[in-house]
Amino acid sequence: MKWNRMISFGLLLMGILLFAGCGSQAQPQEQETVSYTFTFANETGEDVVDLKLRPDETYDWSENLLTTDVWETGYEMPVTLTGELPESANGWQVQMTFADGTQAQWDGVNILDGGKTTFQANTKMEQETPDMQTE
Numbered sequence: 001m002k003w004n005r006m007i008s009f010g011l012l013l014m015g016i017l018l019f020a021g022c023g024s025q026a027q028p029q030e031q032e033t034v035s036y037t038f039t040f041a042n043e044t045g046e047d048v049v050d051l052k053l054r055p056d057e058t059y060d061w062s063e064n065l066l067t068t069d070v071w072e073t074g075y076e077m078p079v080t081l082t083g084e085l086p087e088s089a090n091g092w093q094v095q096m097t098f099a100d101g102t103q104a105q106w107d108g109v110n111i112l113d114g115g116k117t118t119f120q121a122n123t124k125m126e127q128e129t130p131d132m133q134t135e
Contacts, residue, residue, distance in 0.1 A: 041118040050097035055088035
């Protein structure tokens with residue numbers, strides 16, 4: 001009799017857990033895969049050995065985006081981000097590590113397809129949207 005109660009209780013508990021798991025859950029919204037290509041210009045006066053991005057401080061930094069060992073000052077570099085990119089209300093953060101080991105961070109960088117951002121010494125930057133560019 002004692003075993004029957006334990007088995008009945010176990011079956012009842014399993015049924016409750018199974019029923020609880022059958023509720024309808026909100027399906028995640030489908031996100032569009034995007035591909036942005038933009039230009040970064042290094043006018044910092046320093047050669048860069050590491051370049052990382054993130055939407056804001058709640059995210060980890062990306063892997064190093066450089067395709068060469070050193071991104072020399074005075075040069076531009078195309079950057080492409082592809083995938084499901086999070087929205088960033090206040091712009092993205094960019095972190096550079098220079099050849100001498102020092103680092104700089106820029107906040108509020110707008111990532112726009114076809115845009116250009118020029119990074120300057122003392123963490124200054126200039127941004128051009130595709131509509132602002134002149135040929």
